[in-house]
Amino acid sequence: MRKLAVLVLAVAMVAACGGGVVGVAGASCNAGQLTVCAGAIAGGARPTAACCSSLRAQQGCFCQFAKDPRWGRYVNTPNARKAVSSCGIALPTCH
16 A cells, blocks of 8 residues: 555656656657556556556557656556556557
């Protein structure tokens, strides 16, 4: 539960501080939109429809999130990969 609280707090703080970046094809990357996935990413819960929708919206940003020290430790976990797969989203190959 502590990890979940830390994840939600970290995402909220960066989002509030303008933590978005520009992703593939100019898409707006905003890790704050993934707070609805905290239970799935941090706790291994089944992703909700809202989580899957947010993951799809941020799909072009996955590699940037994975390379960012603020997010990499969360998005590079087995739970995060499981959430993405459970939503029917292909896992990207990051270079």
